[in-house]
Amino acid sequence: MPDNNLQHKIVDVPTSAPNCVALTLEEVQALSYRVLTHHGLSAAQAQAIARIITAGERDECHSHGLYRLLSCTRTLQNGGVVRDATPxxxxxxxxxxxxxxxxxxxxxxxxxxxxxxxxxxxxxxxxxxxxxxxxxxxxxxxxxxxxxxxxxxxxxxxxxxxxxxxxxxxxxxxxxxxxxxxxxxxxxxxxxxxxxxxAVARGEIELYRRSGRALPEGWGVDAEGNPSSDASTVLDQGAMLxxxxxxxxxxxxxxxxxxxxxxxxxxxxxxxxxxxxxxxxxxxxxxxxxxxxxxxSQGDFREDRLRAEKLFAGITDQGARLPSQRRFSARSRSLANGCVQIPEALLKDVQQLLR
Incomplete structure (x- = not known):
């Protein structure tokens, strides 16, 4: 059944983007844990995954956030996962x-x-x-x-x-x-x-398929090797590049x-x-x-560390950005706002996993 307590909390969280619902990071982690344990995953396994999914939403890496619960549960249902595996x-x-x-x-x-x-x-x-x-x-x-x-x-x-x-x-x-x-x-x-x-993570192409958007050029081909902008063709019949x-x-x-x-x-x-x-x-x-x-280090670790910083400055001083800067900015924004934006359609699909 849907998490009625979660639905009640959503109402109290301010300002959602159009067609989105605001969830706190704690709610994202709790929902992830509930879904995973509902499908039989052990507490230790579910907690480890819930932390990663929450980090994905926190950093606005949406293809690696709550969306991944759909593939996780599919794997639990159809794959050979040992639900209570102890490494x-x-x-x-x-x-x-x-x-x-x-x-x-x-x-x-x-x-x-x-x-x-x-x-x-x-x-x-x-x-x-x-x-x-x-x-x-x-x-x-x-x-x-x-x-x-x-x-x-x-x-x-x-x-x-x-x-x-x-x-x-x-x-x-x-x-x-x-x-x-x-x-x-x-x-x-x-x-x-x-x-x-x-060319892109597979999860990104999955999100394009969900939204019905055409793929950018260079992401995939059809079964004959011809360029394709159709996500379903690339995912189901052709190949990524x-x-x-x-x-x-x-x-x-x-x-x-x-x-x-x-x-x-x-x-x-x-x-x-x-x-x-x-x-x-x-x-x-x-x-x-x-x-x-x-x-x-050959003895002067501090100087070596400064040398690395000079390299980074050589990149950023000319207006270029370092990798993950956008993700770190999203993290800061999420922590300051106290919540993240989840598409309503995705949230419904995730809650459906609790039925």
Whole structure:
């Protein structure tokens, strides 16, 4: 049934945009948790995912916010997710920690594995976290940001389902294959980027389909490899495209190798075969690397940190913006307003999941 208490709270939250409803971040997290546990997910798994979904809405990354509950519940219904999976952490080597997600979602696996990763990077300067057998649906910036808070630089990468054609081809081989990087900054927000090696995240195309809008040129092709602006054609029959042509294609290949065969897990093609048309979230692995800048410094860590700041100033002083600045501005706005704007149609779809 719909959350009547939530509906009552909505009335008390001021100023919603047209066709939107204002929810507090606490309400977004509570609704996410309720939906996930309603579909049988354990409390620990649901809490980890609810935190990530709330962060997505907070930062106005709408394709990774409440909208993701639709795919999460579809995965719980049709996929092979172990609803009460407890990740198993292995101390594999001085610089390597491995987590078997036990076919649960990746968020909880990262949370438990990152604790040992931080311990290792403090001792070795560089350390790796390999997550295996996880269902993955979210952005990677929450993970690199969580590590950057400890003063380390971080790199994360993962494959997905084979939805993306290589440059010069038209049959899907790659996943959207995101890569994210974070750099800590003293007294300033961290430098963070997170992007798919596809021209756009698949969730963005899904949102275009929901709204009936035509896709921009260069996002996808039909089954014959012809450019298509129809979201359903690209998603259901054709293929997405990499960004930057052969450059994006090469990066996507690198991610397939490092977060697939290197850590003993599946490629995007294999993940889609295992899915067998169920439409569940991709099941595969993830690789996270952490670097301690102070460990690598040749003795003057403060000067090295200033050198990095000069690099950032060289970008911003000419009017260019750093990656994630728009997202950080949205975060500040959401925290100041105390609420976020959720499309009414999406909220109804999410509440329907509680029936």
């Amino acid at each position: 198993v952490v292995s101390d594999r080597a001085p610089g390597v920690v491995a987590v078997d997600a036990q076919f649960g979602f990746s968020q909880l696996a990262f949370e438990v594995g990152s604790k040992l990763l931080i311990e290792k990077v403090r001792k070795t300067g560089i350390a790796a976290l390999a997550i295996n057998n996880c269902y993955h649906f979210s952005a990677l910036w929450p993970e690199v940001e969580a590590l950057v808070e400890h003063g380390v630089a971080a790199l994360a990468l993962t494959p997905s389902h084979s939805w993306v054609a290589p440059a010069g081809g038209h049959r899907p081989v790659f996943g959207t294959n995101p890569i994210a990087f974070g750099w800590p900054r003293a007294g300033a927000l961290p430098y963070v980027f997170d992007f798919a090696t596809s 990499t960004f930057g042509g052969y450059k994006g294609s090469a990066l996507a290949t690198m991610i397939e190798l490092l977060a697939g065969p290197l850590i003993g897990d599946m490629t995007s093609v294999e993940s889609r075969i295992v899915d067998a048309g169920a439409g569940a979230a991709p099941c595969h692995g993830e690789l996270v690397l952490a670097f301690d800048p102070q460990f690598f």
